[in-house]
Amino acid sequence: MSGEPRRHRVQLAVIGSGLAGCAAALFALERGLTTAQVGHSGALAYTSGHLDLLGVLDGRVVDDPWSALGELQRRQPGHPLARIAPETVRHAFHRFTAALSSLGIGYTTPGDRNLRAPTPAGTVKPTLSLPCTMAAGVTAARERSATLVVDFAGLEGFSARQLVANLGPRWPGLRCTRLDFPGMEDGGVLYPEAMARALEVPATRERLAGRIRAVLEGASCVGLPAILGIHRPDRVHRALQRALGATLFEVPTMPPGVAGIRLQEAFEQALPARGLTLVSRQKVTRLQLGKEEATLQLHDSYGPLEIHAGAVLLATGRFLSGGLVADRDGIREPLLDLPVQQPPGRDAWHRDDYLAPEGHPVNGAGIRCDRWLRPLNPDGRVVHPRLFAAGILLAGQDWVRQRCGAGVAIATAFAAVQAAARHLGPGDGDSTPNPG
Amino acid sequence: MTPASPATIPTLDFKAEADRLLPPGASYDACLACGLCSSGCPASGIDGMDPRRFIRMAMLGLNRELSTTPWIWSCTLCQRCSSVCPMSIDVSVLVSLARGNWPPERRPSGIVRSCQAQLRSASTSAMGVRPEEFVDIVAESAAEVRRQGPRFRRIQPPVDRQGAYFFVNQNSREPAAEPEELGPLWKILDYVGADWTYSSTGWAAENFCLFGGDDDAWRAVVEQRVAAVNALGCRVWLNTECGHSFYSMWRGIRRFGLDARFELDNLISWYARWIREGRLPVNADWNRAGLRFTVQDPCQLVRKSVGDPAADDLRFVARALVGAENFVDMQPCRGANYCCGGGGGALQAGRSGARRSYGRRKFDQIAASGADYVLTPCHNCHSQIEDIGRHYGGDYRVVHFWTLICLSLGILGEDERRYLGPELAGPGLPDRGDDGDG
Numbered sequence A: 001m002s003g004e005p006r007r008h009r010v011q012l013a014v015i016g017s018g019l020a021g022c023a024a025a026l027f028a029l030e031r032g033l034t035t036a037q038v039g040h041s042g043a044l045a046y047t048s049g050h051l052d053l054l055g056v057l058d059g060r061v062v063d064d065p066w067s068a069l070g071e072l073q074r075r076q077p078g079h080p081l082a083r084i085a086p087e088t089v090r091h092a093f094h095r096f097t098a099a100l101s102s103l104g105i106g107y108t109t110p111g112d113r114n115l116r117a118p119t120p121a122g123t124v125k126p127t128l129s130l131p132c133t134m135a136a137g138v139t140a141a142r143e144r145s146a147t148l149v150v151d152f153a154g155l156e157g158f159s160a161r162q163l164v165a166n167l168g169p170r171w172p173g174l175r176c177t178r179l180d181f182p183g184m185e186d187g188g189v190l191y192p193e194a195m196a197r198a199l200e201v202p203a204t205r206e207r208l209a210g211r212i213r214a215v216l217e218g219a220s221c222v223g224l225p226a227i228l229g230i231h232r233p234d235r236v237h238r239a240l241q242r243a244l245g246a247t248l249f250e251v252p253t254m255p256p257g258v259a260g261i262r263l264q265e266a267f268e269q270a271l272p273a274r275g276l277t278l279v280s281r282q283k284v285t286r287l288q289l290g291k292e293e294a295t296l297q298l299h300d301s302y303g304p305l306e307i308h309a310g311a312v313l314l315a316t317g318r319f320l321s322g323g324l325v326a327d328r329d330g331i332r333e334p335l336l337d338l339p340v341q342q343p344p345g346r347d348a349w350h351r352d353d354y355l356a357p358e359g360h361p362v363n364g365a366g367i368r369c370d371r372w373l374r375p376l377n378p379d380g381r382v383v384h385p386r387l388f389a390a391g392i393l394l395a396g397q398d399w400v401r402q403r404c405g406a407g408v409a410i411a412t413a414f415a416a417v418q419a420a421a422r423h424l425g426p427g428d429g430d431s432t433p434n435p436g
Numbered sequence B: 001m002t003p004a005s006p007a008t009i010p011t012l013d014f015k016a017e018a019d020r021l022l023p024p025g026a027s028y029d030a031c032l033a034c035g036l037c038s039s040g041c042p043a044s045g046i047d048g049m050d051p052r053r054f055i056r057m058a059m060l061g062l063n064r065e066l067s068t069t070p071w072i073w074s075c076t077l078c079q080r081c082s083s084v085c086p087m088s089i090d091v092s093v094l095v096s097l098a099r100g101n102w103p104p105e106r107r108p109s110g111i112v113r114s115c116q117a118q119l120r121s122a123s124t125s126a127m128g129v130r131p132e133e134f135v136d137i138v139a140e141s142a143a144e145v146r147r148q149g150p151r152f153r154r155i156q157p158p159v160d161r162q163g164a165y166f167f168v169n170q171n172s173r174e175p176a177a178e179p180e181e182l183g184p185l186w187k188i189l190d191y192v193g194a195d196w197t198y199s200s201t202g203w204a205a206e207n208f209c210l211f212g213g214d215d216d217a218w219r220a221v222v223e224q225r226v227a228a229v230n231a232l233g234c235r236v237w238l239n240t241e242c243g244h245s246f247y248s249m250w251r252g253i254r255r256f257g258l259d260a261r262f263e264l265d266n267l268i269s270w271y272a273r274w275i276r277e278g279r280l281p282v283n284a285d286w287n288r289a290g291l292r293f294t295v296q297d298p299c300q301l302v303r304k305s306v307g308d309p310a311a312d313d314l315r316f317v318a319r320a321l322v323g324a325e326n327f328v329d330m331q332p333c334r335g336a337n338y339c340c341g342g343g344g345g346a347l348q349a350g351r352s353g354a355r356r357s358y359g360r361r362k363f364d365q366i367a368a369s370g371a372d373y374v375l376t377p378c379h380n381c382h383s384q385i386e387d388i389g390r391h392y393g394g395d396y397r398v399v400h401f402w403t404l405i406c407l408s409l410g411i412l413g414e415d416e417r418r419y420l421g422p423e424l425a426g427p428g429l430p431d432r433g434d435d436g437d438g
């Protein structure tokens, strides 16, 4: 039995399979770059499914994110979204949502204004684009349609009653009810993932539709937790809506939910079919940047692997995904030990007021880059001409507070791929088709 | 551990064991309690347990409860949980430990007896098929195959042939229970002119000692097999359509540092290769009715061992056989696939209510795919998927790859169609001729 690594040679290697890594792989394939991607589970798995561009600026809810980008450029010129032209951001967003829709996970076309989407906490949240399965909730909330929100015995992380308690005062036609989920009536804990898979079976859909119809009582809209299938949810949504005879929408659940699983599984299947060399559920353990090429080393269950690439795009996320590590001495980037822009010491990480609207200095920590998304040394020199970075790993943004997670991921992925392609030029790297 | 009488289960200190077993830097303390593992685990809820709960309880030191929960026999050790966990936490390590901690007389007797049978005989057969019996069954079945027609005259499965390229293993179920399923495999090996042999010792594929949590026993079975292959000087140990046999050998050789002077490979990849090389000229002409097929990715072969290349080969062969337009994937699939629920010894553990509850997810996946047939390159998957189909009222059938390959090549005998529906009882029967030599 041999221990020789299996080798792949590509133009671009993407490290990370969150939104930034997947968007980068997609954009790179669209450009015709031979591409490999390595990634593991991470923050994407917990997402609500909403694609936020910029929802909050200086503590104020943003209605028009495009003009807010201009404001961001003035106030926070170091913010990753402030360094990319708004038309490039728009273009990247459109390409990304169109690609998702072609995978059967329809997303609303990003418009000029933020949408106000209901959340499981019973609030409404500004976001730019959301799954078509959730779209009718925005309209129902705006028009205060007669709506029945359903939750399920045993499902934690989604309470119809809480939704109605919080939204009801401004939305009089809103009612709630609790049902048993067909085939899962034994009193155990229910998971959205299992329910969503079950709803891909026509017979389960019909039984659920029957139970909901029996309690509709004239409601014209029905809100369900996000359980309308995982693979091609649009189909499940259409079929159940038809069976109900009412407008149907999903509201995200608390993690563990299905929105991220939908995206992850769709990418894992579709991108290799478009030529991507994908090593999923693994992490790169070593990255070497050489004069001639970059080399990624990793292990999958079968043994060692090496990926040789002309350029590398680092999209490894923050603490949750392992792109940044916090220890006693500060914040580190574990793969290359890249310089991390950060507050001077742990004491300076947080402000005294935990709910301070301007956020905490530690949230702005990350990798500092030039305008071509190349990580920089403290003296301002590029770390390596083959290295690019994207996503929430980047310094100068606070995606949780500013509600800009997907925006940072998608826009910087697009810009970094563009920059990497420029670096590779015609004739750099290896232009033979992917080995994978 | 606390001292105890043989029939009581000692209490394991799970946290201490985890610290001992995990690589430096890794820790179950890293668990975020996010529940992704439980969300994607078909065993969640059985006996009130799930992987997140198991990890949390281990960290809280609830050792008595964990030491005694029967849930450990429902977790199929499929490692789906660790593959979706951002912290790569692998609960199956602790589950295996817990299994080994149960006194043998308390472990599910089906697993224990199968393992004991494997250790007793030089065959390593869990169904107790002894070497001389295996040789006889092969000879008799080969005679049956030869009687099917003149084109099968050469079918003479070699046994103990020194220096053959392939050492072919065999799940005991065929010789012991359904010898007519042996013929299709032999016909394929003959068709491509493979240089192969069986061995009278160490030929069996299955390994239930792996599932008992008893490393010494697992090792003994693998050693016996490695010795058999080394003795014949074969180049490749060829795993036939059986998932965990590959994992148990491949992983066992590494884990126990055994001197295996051969490569390990699995038959599906060779089907793919022979099809690509034109040596198995299969096509989907027999499927004019457009029957829809899906494929089960065995966890042990795909997620736990070879990974995506095995999943790719499975699909390449399946598409070639049934027609690309008639192939549909289950969702999720490949490395993210759900275990069928029969793995990890679950089929032998006797807890059929729990096993079927686990299998409900697989049943839903199949139902959602709309497939008429499920191709399973694994005996455990095959049995479990058939069983849940009957239990939940599915109208699909379950079939091995070798059946369809022979069907497509027009060499599948009448008696070799037990897993095909009536619509496939007739097509492509081989010419009978009258000079089968018997």
Ligand SMILES: Cc1cc2nc3c(=O)[nH]c(=O)nc-3n(C[C@H](O)[C@H](O)[C@H](O)COP(=O)(O)OP(=O)(O)OC[C@H]3O[C@@H](n4cnc5c(N)ncnc54)[C@H](O)[C@@H]3O)c2cc1C
Residues within 6 Å of the ligand: A015, A016, A017, A018, A019, A020, A021, A038, A039, A040, A041, A042, A043, A044, A045, A046, A047, A048, A049, A050, A051, A052, A053, A255, A282, A283, A284, A285, A315, A316, A317, A318, A320, A321, A322, A323, A335, A390, A391, A392, A393, A399, A403, A404, A405, A406, A407, A409
């Ligand atoms: C609870 C929660 C809710 C969210 N809700 C929303 C929302 O409503 N709207 C929104 O817009 N955004 C939301 N997000 C954020 C969104 O998921 C992120 O913005 C987005 O995923 C960030 O993308 P990223 O790719 O930069 O980082 P991540 O998603 O963190 O991805 C990083 C990837 O890098 C991989 N990685 C790390 N190290 C290595 C290595 N050495 N080798 C290989 N791979 C590696 C990780 O496995 C992971 O796949 C939410 C996030 C969380 C946690």
Ligand code: SF4
Residues within 6 Å of the ligand: B030, B031, B032, B033, B034, B035, B036, B037, B038, B051, B052, B055, B084, B085, B086, B087, B088, B089
């Ligand atoms: S997925 Fe991992 S981190 Fe999350 S609860 Fe399970 S073991 Fe813990």
Ligand code: SF4
Residues within 6 Å of the ligand: B040, B041, B042, B043, B044, B050, B051, B074, B075, B076, B077, B078, B079, B080, B081, B082, B091, B092, B339
């Ligand atoms: S059955 Fe599989 S997914 Fe569930 S706990 Fe066991 S190994 Fe993990």
